[in-house]
């Protein structure tokens with residue numbers, strides 16, 4: 460038996476590849492260029508990135524009246540469901556819910572909204588949302604299941620940097636690169 464820990468953005472959910480592109484496209488449609496949005500994005504990222512705040516700053520800052528913050532946010536967010544990693548999710552559906560955990564990084568309310576809209580939440584025993592390192596929840600799971608292999612899947616190498624692999628020899632990391640990585644997770 461094994462336990463699985465999955466990251467959300469760019470693992471379960473195509474955040475960079477699809478969602479962000481869709482977001483910039485929605486701004487283009489109301490006349491705001493990629494470079495302009497990027498400027499606001501950098502400022503918002505410092506504060507803890509939440510889509511609704513970005514939409515508000517762009518609309519206010521660029522003095523745009525043709526849409527509202529609510530309408531534009533909804534237009535961007537409603538595609539979440541379509542941007543899930545279905546290949547990976549179908550594989551997770553074959554596992555026991557008790558064996559699956561999610562550890563995601565970001566602003567809690569915003570991450571929860573994305574998870575809720577994608578509908579994948581019910582596949583996981585527990586969902587942890589962290590603001591900095593993932594060390595605590597990952598090592599807590601390793602501690603709890605000392606006799607089982609714990610497979611931690613993330614697309615960012617830096618998320619593995621502070622994990623104690625010596626203390627937890629049951630921990631195995633898998634860097635998620637693309638859907639070829641699914642074979643590595645399940646040793647296929």
Ligand SMILES: [Mg+2]
Pocket residue numbers: 466467468469470613614615
């Ligand atoms: Mg990620």
